[in-house]
Amino acid sequence: MIDKTAKVAVILASHGYFAKEALHSAEMIVGKQDNCAYLAVTEDLNLQQAKEQMEEMFTQLDTSNGTVILCDILGGTPSNVSGTFCLEKENTLVLSGLNLPMLLDLFTNRQRSLAELAESLEKSYEMGFQNISARFKEEEQEENGSGIL
Template structure:
């Protein structure tokens, strides 16, 4: 199975910066697009920009669109793709741990990816202060 196509979408440059940061960790990615919704964008502008990103990718194994927030323009535009295209998974809550999980599991099915991302999202949110407070001394305060 080939890797799923990926579009990372956000308000402003967040999606672009997130993908660049992830690539610093896991290496350059292929079959990826980025949608950055700018202040001056109309809904039609965002739809057109998403369509342009979509058309540049190989969708034979499906497509994952990772958006910043539910209900925002990137999410709403992506919802149209769920209805008009085949094998599209849209997930919200873009963050670096989530994106890294996705980039290292792109050879899985869309259902497997969705389940993995749901778990990764929960595991990636931690109160680091409490984790460090559990340590008695500096040697015990290392998390990794």
Template structure:
């Protein structure tokens, strides 16, 4: 049986990804393995970042692929992430929220397509209108 997990790469506006990692460490009590945050600065050269991120993808892929999580669809981090997609091996979801990240960490032993579905569902289902009564 393959015990490898799906690697997770956060590509987001600085300092959002670091804040997510701080929250994860607070909740889980440790920093999970095979999780990399790559902050994007306002002055970034997208082509140079692609080269750096290709190296990060190689570090994260143990054979089960990599899930890229990014913050805002259409913004620079998501546009960079889009260029890294390799269907079936490197997938990307935008709209990152904390429940999505927790779900990704919890289910990353699943095959990448199933993980993508679990993370999407968790992200959508975590948006709740809270009423007083």
């Protein structure tokens, strides 16, 4: 049974230190997060070592309410390692496209079910992409430069 007050575990996985820095950026906005880890796949880390590091994260995190793994891109080592864990570990959701809007959404909704989070994170991913130039120019024409914020 899922504890509605508990938070899902979060693992961020990326090439280089993007995941680490995304976590720090999100924490600047929403505050320090617990039950989180990151996997930095660097040039000196092979596939087996990456899998071992992620396995260690699973043992250190409280995954009883599920785990969300956000990785940077589909097809790279971080997503390949993460994908194996969605097969091996129950109640694990793996998504690619790690970005700050997704991370903020996740951190403010960690008590939700994995199905609800999947739907919400997909929307926040899509909403994260905006042509700001076009929006400002459109706003300038409509309201004489007041901006969109």
